[in-house]
Amino acid sequence: GDSVTQMEGPVTLSEEAFLTINCTYTATGYPSLFWYVQYPGEGLQLLLKATKADDKGSNKGFEATYRKETTSFHLEKGSVQVSDSAVYFCALSDQIAAGANSKLTFGKGITLSVRP
Amino acid sequence: GAVVSQHPSWVICKSGTSVKIECRSLDFQATTMFWYRQFPKQSLMLMATSNEGSKATYEQGVEKDKFLINHASLTLSTLTVTSAHPEDSSFYICSARSLAGARGYEQYFGPGTRLTVT
Numbered sequence: 001g002d003s004v005t006q007m008e009g010p011v012t013l014s015e016e017a018f019l020t021i022n023c024t025y026t027a028t029g030y031p032s033l034f035w036y037v038q039y040p041g042e043g044l045q046l047l048l049k050a051t052k053a054d055d056k057g058s059n060k061g062f063e064a065t066y067r068k069e070t071t072s073f074h075l076e077k078g079s080v081q082v083s084d085s086a087v088y089f090c091a092l093s094d095q096i097a098a099g100a101n102s103k104l105t106f107g108k109g110i111t112l113s114v115r116p
Numbered sequence: 117g118a119v120v121s122q123h124p125s126w127v128i129c130k131s132g133t134s135v136k137i138e139c140r141s142l143d144f145q146a147t148t149m150f151w152y153r154q155f156p157k158q159s160l161m162l163m164a165t166s167n168e169g170s171k172a173t174y175e176q177g178v179e180k181d182k183f184l185i186n187h188a189s190l191t192l193s194t195l196t197v198t199s200a201h202p203e204d205s206s207f208y209i210c211s212a213r214s215l216a217g218a219r220g221y222e223q224y225f226g227p228g229t230r231l232t233v234t
Contacts, residue, residue, distance in 0.1 A: 042227055043122075043209070043211075043225035043228065044211075044225035045225070046222060089159070089160070103150075103162055103165070104162070104223060105162075107159055108158055
């Protein structure tokens, strides 16, 4: 079945540091890929997504590129802020464009803490 | 917009009792709602998918008689944990999706409910 593997955490960075969070996946077909963020006390929010190979999703300074050849969707940000401290989940849906019958498969999540 | 609430945010119950968790879409009509369970340092595990007015579809290994799901309206789904046991203690998260309009197929998540069974 489908699966998502995220790097082990937690991750602690100083403000303005470069961030990379690795995510690889296993899926049949052509999944859509997502990064969700969960701030303390809040529900998961969609951060960015990509629906086909070589697509780059971006939002709030975060970027991730759908790499079919390496089955990866690594999250990057050039300069993190304290407000980026949260839990980040990589996910895939089992149908292209997250259609009506799609389900999300999540990675374990990784906690990011950014120090001032 | 696209706010999903859960109630309660945390609950403690005694072993053998039942507890109901509500999931509401506050500003849109949710044709589909999902229930997830999250263990510490683990990913979200999909328990079941419910469409308004239909019976829920449970994932393999999830006991449908233990985790009762009702999606009676387009803004409310409930999860009832029946005859709860300590091993049911977990973080339960719902999400809602509308197929209509600009929201497309995106899932919107509630903040979760922490259940502790003593």
